[in-house]
Amino acid sequence: xxxxxxxxxxxxxxxxxxxxxxxxxxxxxxxxxxxxxxxxxxxxxxxxxxxxxxxxxxxxxxxxxxxxxxxxxxxxxxxxxxxxxxxxxxxxxxxxxxxxxxxxxxxxxxxxxxxxxxxxxxxxxxxxxxxxxxxxxxxxxxxxxxxxxxxxxxxxxxxxxxxxxxxxxxxxxxxxxxxxxxxxxxxxxxxxxxxxxxxxxxxxxxxxxxxxxxxxxxxxxxxxxxxxxxxxxxxxxxxxxxxxxxxxxxxxxxxxxxxxxxxxxxxxxxxxxxxxxxxxxxxxxxxxxxxxxxxxxxxxxxxxxxxxxxxxxxxxxxxxxxxxxxxxxxxxxxxxxxxxxxxxxxxxxxxxxxxxxxxxxxxxxxxxxxxxxxxxxxxxxxxxxxxxxxxxxxxxxxxxxxxxx
Amino acid sequence: xxxxxxxxxxxxxxxxxxxxxxxxxxxxxxxxxxxxxxxxxxxxxxxxxxxxxxxxxxxxxxxxxxxxxxxxxxxxxxxxxxxxxxxxxxxxxxxxxxxxxxxxxxxxxxxxxxxxxxxxxxxxxxxxxxxxxxxxxxxxxxxxxxxxxxxxxxxxxxxxxxxxx
Numbered sequence: 001x002x003x004x005x006x007x008x009x010x011x012x013x014x015x016x017x018x019x020x021x022x023x024x025x026x027x028x029x030x031x032x033x034x035x036x037x038x039x040x041x042x043x044x045x046x047x048x049x050x051x052x053x054x055x056x057x058x059x060x061x062x063x064x065x066x067x068x069x070x071x072x073x074x075x076x077x078x079x080x081x082x083x084x085x086x087x088x089x090x091x092x093x094x095x096x097x098x099x100x101x102x103x104x105x106x107x108x109x110x111x112x113x114x115x116x117x118x119x120x121x122x123x124x125x126x127x128x129x130x131x132x133x134x135x136x137x138x139x140x141x142x143x144x145x146x147x148x149x150x151x152x153x154x155x156x157x158x159x160x161x162x163x164x165x166x167x168x169x170x171x172x173x174x175x176x177x178x179x180x181x182x183x184x185x186x187x188x189x190x191x192x193x194x195x196x197x198x199x200x201x202x203x204x205x206x207x208x209x210x211x212x213x214x215x216x217x218x219x220x221x222x223x224x225x226x227x228x229x230x231x232x233x234x235x236x237x238x239x240x241x242x243x244x245x246x247x248x249x250x251x252x253x254x255x256x257x258x259x260x261x262x263x264x265x266x267x268x269x270x271x272x273x274x275x276x277x278x279x280x281x282x283x284x285x286x287x288x289x290x291x292x293x294x295x296x297x298x299x300x301x302x303x304x305x306x307x308x309x310x311x312x313x314x315x316x317x318x319x320x321x322x323x324x325x326x327x328x329x330x331x332x333x334x335x336x337x338x339x340x341x342x343x344x345x346x347x348x349x350x351x352x353x354x355x356x357x358x359x360x361x362x363x364x365x366x367x368x369x370x371x372x373x374x375x376x377x378x379x380x381x382x383x384x385x386x387x388x389x390x391x392x393x394x395x396x397x398x399x400x401x402x403x404x405x
Numbered sequence: 406x407x408x409x410x411x412x413x414x415x416x417x418x419x420x421x422x423x424x425x426x427x428x429x430x431x432x433x434x435x436x437x438x439x440x441x442x443x444x445x446x447x448x449x450x451x452x453x454x455x456x457x458x459x460x461x462x463x464x465x466x467x468x469x470x471x472x473x474x475x476x477x478x479x480x481x482x483x484x485x486x487x488x489x490x491x492x493x494x495x496x497x498x499x500x501x502x503x504x505x506x507x508x509x510x511x512x513x514x515x516x517x518x519x520x521x522x523x524x525x526x527x528x529x530x531x532x533x534x535x536x537x538x539x540x541x542x543x544x545x546x547x548x549x550x551x552x553x554x555x556x557x558x559x560x561x562x563x564x565x566x567x568x569x570x
Contacts, residue, residue, distance in 0.1 A: 056550040063535075064559055068566050099442055102408040226470055226496065229524025240496065247499045334408060336441055339492050339503065341473065350474050352490070367474040367492070375527050404550060 015044040026389070028057050034131065034393065035400030039377075046385050051378045058404035066364040070330030071097055072171055074364060078351075079165040081366055082402035084127055087113075087120040087156075088344040090169035093364075095250055096340035096351040097171045100333050103302055107294040109173040110252035115186070115289035116159070116168060117251075118282040122193070123152040124345035124397075125275050125282075132272070132394035133204060136213045141203050148196050151189050158182050172306035173299035183290055190286045197279050204272070214268040218380035218392035221266055228379060229372040232347025233278065234396045237271035239264040244343040251342075255292070256285050268395040275397075278345075305331050330359030344369055346397050368402040411441035421445050422467035423493070423502040430460050436507075444503060451506040451515050454489075455542075458504070458521040461493060467500055469493040472518070475528035477536045481562035486510030487538055491518070508538060517543040535560040 013021045027038040036057035042050040062081060066074045078093045079086040091113055098105060130145035153163040159178050160168040168175050204210045220230065225238035235242055243260040245253045261277035263270035299306045307326055308319035325331075335357040341350040347369030354363040373396040380392045412418060415438050419425050424447060427435055434457055436448040449457050461469040474492040485507040493502050506515055517540035518525045529540045530549040537558035540546055548555065557564055 056548075056552070059550040061559055064564075064566060102442075227523050229472060229522070242496050248501075336411075337444075337446075338442055339444060339474070339501070348473060350492070352474065352476060352492070354478055363478050365474070365476040367476075371527065372524065375524055 013042070013049070015049070017044070019044060021049055024386075028054075034398055037374075037393070037398060037400055037403075039389065041386065041389070043386060046387075048381050048384055048386060048389060051381045051389070053374055053377060055374070055400070055403050058400050060405070062405045063364055063366065066361055068360065070359050071333060071361060072326070072330065074361065075170060076165065076167045078366075079167055080401065081405055082344065082346070082349070082368065082370070082399050083164060084124040084399050085120045085345050085349075086164060086166045087116045087168060088342060088349055089366075090167060091117060091251065092340055092342045092344075092349050092351045093353070094169045094171050095342065096338045096353040097333065098300075099338045099340060100336055100353060100355050101171075101302075101305060102334075103172055103300050103305065105173060105251070105300055106297045107252070108296045109298045109300075111289050111293050112174055112178065112298065113169060113251045114253060114256065115286060115293075116156075118285045118289070119152050119155055119186070121282045121345045122279060122286075123149055123156075125279050126152070128275065128345075128394075128397045129200060129279075132397075133210070135390050135394045136210060138204060138207070138210060141200055144196070144199060144203070148193065155182070155186060155189070158185070170299075170306070172302055173297075177298055183293065186286065187290050190283050190290065193283045194280060197276065197283075201276060205276070211269065213388075213391055214272060214395075215265075217268045217388045218384060218395060219266045220376055220380050222264075224379055225266075225376065228376045230347070230376045230396075231369050231372050232344070233271055233274045234347065234373045234376060236260070236262045237274045237395075238266045244341055244348060248341070250340070256288050258285055268391050271395045332357060332359050333361075341367070346370055346399065346402070347373060366405055368405065370396075370398045370400070370402040374398060374403055408442070411439050413437065413439050418445065421502070422464065422495075422498065422500055423447065423461055423469065426461060426464045426466070427457065444501070446503045446505060448505050448507065451489075451508060454491075454504070454506050455516045455518055455521060458491070458493075458518045461502070462521055467495050467498040469495045469500070469502065471496050472522040472524050472528070473501070475518075475525055475532065477532045477538055477560075479536060479560065479562045481510070484510060487513045487536060489515055489532065489538060513538040514541060515539075516541050517546075519543055534558070537561065 021042050021044050024041045024043050028036040038054040040052040041048055062077050078089040081089050126145040126149040130142035133141035156166050157163050160166040220238045222239040225235050225240050241262045258281045261274045303322045308323055312319040313323045333355040335355050337354040339352045341348050349369055350367035352365040356362040381389050418440050434450050434453045439446045471494040473494040476490050478488045487508040489506045491504040529543050532538050533546055534548040534550050
């Protein structure tokens with residue numbers, strides 16, 4: 001296996017050409033670092049000799065905060081971790097707690113979760129595609145992507161009242177029934193969207209400038225991808241055939257048919273192709289979810305865990321008591337621990353929840369996919385040009401909220 | 406769906422490739438096991454953690470070639486206080502296993518697994534930063550999320566939620 005040296009940038013090292021290296025600070029406010037990521041680059045002319053990521057600028061101690069909240073109060077915190085895919089975070093956390101409780105989720109809630117998750121993936125990939133292309137000089141794609149992203153955000157607003165911090169999935173099911181006309185609107189979008197993806201591809205896939213900026217750039221071999229913990233499209237672009245939706249299905253994903261795009265070119269272009277292909281697969285799954293959406297309740301039958309309907313709460317004594325108890329005391333979760341991993345747009349999003357039998361989680365740990373993918377950045381960039389660092393950051397699709405938590 | 410009671414007998418769980426491989430290699434390293442909610446947890450003697458990880462990674466039948474997650478749980482005030490938790494994934498066999506090593510509160514030190522999976526680098530730095538657990542043999546053990554001059558380790562249970570005043 002490749003040995004990975006410690007990446008500590010240090011100025012004044014002798015280079016092969018007899019010159020001395022220079023340390024350059026990139027970020028934390030650099031526009032192409034997608035948030036507040038700071039990179040310390042040791043450079044020899046235009047070539048990157050070492051790269052050291054410095055993170056923590058967005059650290060808000062969410063894991064510590066979770067320990068002081070009731071289980072149901074943690075759901076809104078999870079939105080704020082990876083703010084481009086709030087529903088995926090909600091899902092991972094809710095699945096973990098439901099597994100601890102041993103709750104059975106009704107089919108309609110499961111299918112809605114898949115539907116919203118795939119819309120979230122489209123939303124996240126559209127932001128990635130727009131900003132990645134803009135970093136590489138193609139501005140039009142950004143406008144096109146954000147046009148479609150606006151449609152997806154409107155769907156989020158329809159079901160949850162919020163565009164970004166949705167908190168739509170709750171422990172035991174969903175917050176609300178989808179409103180009237182929701183499915184028709186999503187159907188219209190899903191019928192139109194493959195044409196939009198053709199548009200983006202028409203602008204980028206065969207574009208000679210884009211190909212020169214991405215082909216053969218920031219390579220990451222299959223062995224290195226596994227050793228450095230790459231996940232999601234970053235790993236799949238390096239030939240690692242892994243997708244948790246297929247390998248360890250959750251929330252009814254076993255009922256859906258989809259392909260997992262894997263490329264073996266190991267460069268930025270391969271990761272781009274994987275994600276664009278995923279856009280098409282996701283919209284296929286949205287179509288399947290719409291076609292097969294079951295009827296029935298959207299919340300589990302567990303009155304001590306799931307809040308009662310508003311009407312029942314106003315008219316039935318028992319429901320009122322349950323409502324009062326859940327809000328004031330929370331609900332006790334049997335002692336134990338669960339690691340629930342789901343496939344977020346960026347890779348394996350894992351929630352490790354430890355319960356000590358009380359109404360507050362003893363420990364919640366989020367395994368963020370961006371945190372794992374960030375470790376591959378040094379390997380991708382060392383030996384390349386400074387300009388390619390921008391392409392590499394874009395290709396691993398970092399979200400700093402997910403890294404720093 | 407009622408919860409099934411956890412299984413804790415080593416003999417009953419040897420069909421799992423990770424436990425089977427470890428018992429075959431050296432049964433003494435397995436301190437305890439638990440199979441609960443479809444997840445297997447193996448408590449490992451802390452001195453052997455790096456060797457155990459290397460054995461599991463190189464296992465022929467089911468190579469656990471991917472370190473999915475590495476974290477820690479503080480069980481303050483009980484002793485041994487810290488539990489370092491390793492979540493391993495076998496990409497070819499699609500199997501998962503959780504390893505745990507218990508550490509004393511007075512000197513929480515354990516061997517680093519960066520030589521087995523380079524991806525452990527950032528995770529171990531995070532655990533060091535937030536729990537104060539030291540990893541011997543780590544190439545660059547320094548704070549990762551908090552500033553270098555931060556006092557204390559916030560995810561310890563005796564660290565107040567609002568921070569020290």
